[in-house]
Amino acid sequence: MASIFAREFTPDVVVVGAGLAGLVTACELLDAGARVTIVDQESAGNLGGQAWWSPGGLFLVGTPEQRRLGVKDSLDVALQDWFGSAGFDRPEDYWPRKWARAFVEWAASDARPWLSERGVKLFPIVGWSERGGAGSIGPGNSVPRFHRVRGTGPALLAPFIERVSAAAAVGRAELRFRHQVDHLIVEMGAVRGVSGSVLIDDAAPRGASSSREVVGAFDIRAGAVVVASGGFGGRREAVESAWPARLGAVPRTILAGVPAFVDGRMLDIAEFSGAHLIHEDRLWQYADGVSHPSGVWPGHGVRLVTGPSPLWFDARGHRFPASVWPGSDSLGASTHLGATGSDHSWLVMTRRIFDKEVFAAQGDLTVDFTEKDLALVAQRLRRHAPRPVDAIRDAGLDVICADSVDELVVGMAAMEPETTLDVERVRAEVRAHDREVASGFGKDAQIMATRHARTYRGDRLMGVSSPHAFLDPRNGPLMAIRVRSLTRTSLGGIETNLDCEVLTEDGVPLPGLYAVGEAAGFGGGGMHGYRALDGGFLSGCVFTGHRAGQVLAGRLRH
Numbered sequence: 001m002a003s004i005f006a007r008e009f010t011p012d013v014v015v016v017g018a019g020l021a022g023l024v025t026a027c028e029l030l031d032a033g034a035r036v037t038i039v040d041q042e043s044a045g046n047l048g049g050q051a052w053w054s055p056g057g058l059f060l061v062g063t064p065e066q067r068r069l070g071v072k073d074s075l076d077v078a079l080q081d082w083f084g085s086a087g088f089d090r091p092e093d094y095w096p097r098k099w100a101r102a103f104v105e106w107a108a109s110d111a112r113p114w115l116s117e118r119g120v121k122l123f124p125i126v127g128w129s130e131r132g133g134a135g136s137i138g139p140g141n142s143v144p145r146f147h148r149v150r151g152t153g154p155a156l157l158a159p160f161i162e163r164v165s166a167a168a169a170v171g172r173a174e175l176r177f178r179h180q181v182d183h184l185i186v187e188m189g190a191v192r193g194v195s196g197s198v199l200i201d202d203a204a205p206r207g208a209s210s211s212r213e214v215v216g217a218f219d220i221r222a223g224a225v226v227v228a229s230g231g232f233g234g235r236r237e238a239v240e241s242a243w244p245a246r247l248g249a250v251p252r253t254i255l256a257g258v259p260a261f262v263d264g265r266m267l268d269i270a271e272f273s274g275a276h277l278i279h280e281d282r283l284w285q286y287a288d289g290v291s292h293p294s295g296v297w298p299g300h301g302v303r304l305v306t307g308p309s310p311l312w313f314d315a316r317g318h319r320f321p322a323s324v325w326p327g328s329d330s331l332g333a334s335t336h337l338g339a340t341g342s343d344h345s346w347l348v349m350t351r352r353i354f355d356k357e358v359f360a361a362q363g364d365l366t367v368d369f370t371e372k373d374l375a376l377v378a379q380r381l382r383r384h385a386p387r388p389v390d391a392i393r394d395a396g397l398d399v400i401c402a403d404s405v406d407e408l409v410v411g412m413a414a415m416e417p418e419t420t421l422d423v424e425r426v427r428a429e430v431r432a433h434d435r436e437v438a439s440g441f442g443k444d445a446q447i448m449a450t451r452h453a454r455t456y457r458g459d460r461l462m463g464v465s466s467p468h469a470f471l472d473p474r475n476g477p478l479m480a481i482r483v484r485s486l487t488r489t490s491l492g493g494i495e496t497n498l499d500c501e502v503l504t505e506d507g508v509p510l511p512g513l514y515a516v517g518e519a520a521g522f523g524g525g526g527m528h529g530y531r532a533l534d535g536g537f538l539s540g541c542v543f544t545g546h547r548a549g550q551v552l553a554g555r556l557r558h
């Protein structure tokens with residue numbers, strides 16, 4: 001289905017991209033009485049873009065969910081965390097800084113009520129991602145802030161999809177799928193619309209690569225164009241060319257954490273017409289990716305989110321440095337991995353830790369949340385309860401299970417025969433870990449952090465197992481998971497001012513062109529700076545879409 005509208009439709013605004021940011025923008029415009037066309041290069045089966053695949057984690061501050069769990073959060077702490085993580089250090093950070101402040105203020109005030117009004121429900125346990133570990137004003141979340149949407153990504157998208165579909169049914173909105181924008185129409189220095197190729201219908205499943213065969217052409221004129229086309233993490237060449245030296249050499253294997261449609265092509269098209277792209281080298285990668293057990297897109301990888309208990313070893317068997325334990329600092333972990341010069345590292349844990357702490361950061365492998373079924377989630381609290389993420393363990397692509405540390409290191413060495421693993425060192429670390437745990441005191445910062453984490457009820461219930469001996473068979477077999485680099489998000493993007501207007505290299509607005517979501521670095525061309533706090537991508541899509549819609553609606557009224 002290329003278009004659900006046969007007759008001529010004259011929109012006030014064209015939105016490029018039917019992901020979360022584009023949908024929110026469209027809804028705001030529709031609420032204000034505007035007529036909107038959304039074009040997307042993919043089929044209707046991909047409606048919602050990347051957000052559909054996400055576990056629906058949102059960055060929110062000072063919510064009732066946090067308060068119920070005894071978490072004292074505030075705007076001040078959140079700003080301290082955000083700016084401590086972002087590390088803004090360039091002249092081009094002028095607008096990103098302003099966006100960061102505006103976003104955090106919104107996340108601490110209107111965001112949750114606004115989402116609730118639209119029917120978005122939050123899971124009662126707030127997760128603690130990016131915990132930091134390098135001081136109060138350093139990177140990381142001082143408190144748990146990762147709010148999961150009940151029903152994950154699809155449930156976050158649902159109200160916006162329903163709103164746009166209802167408007168389309170009465171002729172106020174138009175969705176054109178398999179419409180790939182190739183150019184912006186620029187006349188007299190202003191953007192007046194988009195033109196491009198109609199792609200052949202393709203029944204490829206959601207997320208799978210689709211045909212680029214062209215069967216027609218289109219152009220659509222409108223008072224304004226909003227670029228909501230996402231980042232470029234699905235195009236290996238783009239990731240490689242943006243790869244910064246601070247992350248070391250480009251790994252031979254980089255797992256794709258996003259579908260191929262996250263191709264960044266539209267960013268180049270906008271740049272060609274005068275948009276200023278900034279901070280392309282600020283990539284948000286994870287060092288703890290594994291192959292998806294039944295991948296959909298090329299090189300499909302999944303991020304494993306774990307609590308702080310697994311021991312993280314580099315390819316040679318040396319522990320990752322203090323403060324870079326699992327879940328503490330994703331950029332620090334990627335930087336350390338780069339410095340080792342190897343493509344992989346190892347998370348070593350017990351089955352007990354796996355059962356309690358390991359999640360897949362992808363909706364289809366967290367169906368207990370996707371089903372919105374709290375009873376199913378409650379089952380997860382039981383030891384050895386089956387969970388969707390077990391598919392990763394059972395597929396065995398990256399996972400070794402063993403009854404002894406000797407057997408484990410043999411398996412690790414066999415899985416990566418080209419690297420010499422210091423098996424003695426791994427054995428020694430595991431034994432030392434158990435001695436520290438048994439002492440009840442200890443000097444290992446990671447074990448101390450694990451004990452501390454359990455003072456938080458949310459972690460005790462769902463995120464962190466109590467420190468225990470790895471070599472005690474009652475804690476299940478030992479497990480080593482080979483983890484590798486995984487692409488996710490482009491933190492940089494099209495530079496915009498606080499009205500979402502796209503700026504040229506001279507810093508002036510390019511009339512008629514706006515940008516939102518990941519394409520705009522979630523605001524300003526990169527409101528996360530170098531480091532994200534997790535959840536800010538989806539929240540940032542909502543915030544930028546909301547803002548662009550309001551600004552444009554105001555302008556259309558006058």
Ligand SMILES: Cc1cc2nc3c(=O)[nH]c(=O)nc-3n(C[C@H](O)[C@H](O)[C@H](O)COP(=O)(O)OP(=O)(O)OC[C@H]3O[C@@H](n4cnc5c(N)ncnc54)[C@H](O)[C@@H]3O)c2cc1C
Pocket residue numbers: 016017018019020021022039040041042046048049050051052053054055056057058059179180181182228229230231257258259261262263265266361362363489516517518519534535536537538539541
């Ligand atoms: C597995 C996974 C888990 C994630 N988990 C989280 C999480 O828990 N929390 C969080 O904050 N973030 C998460 N993210 C990141 C977040 O989902 C994305 O950053 C966000 O959804 C991007 O939304 P967007 O609307 O800006 O772009 P997208 O969702 O990428 O949508 C862009 C759309 O534009 C279309 N398009 C692109 N170019 C063109 C063109 N030239 N012509 C026509 N159409 C075009 C694409 O086909 C696509 O449909 C996750 C991402 C993934 C993949």
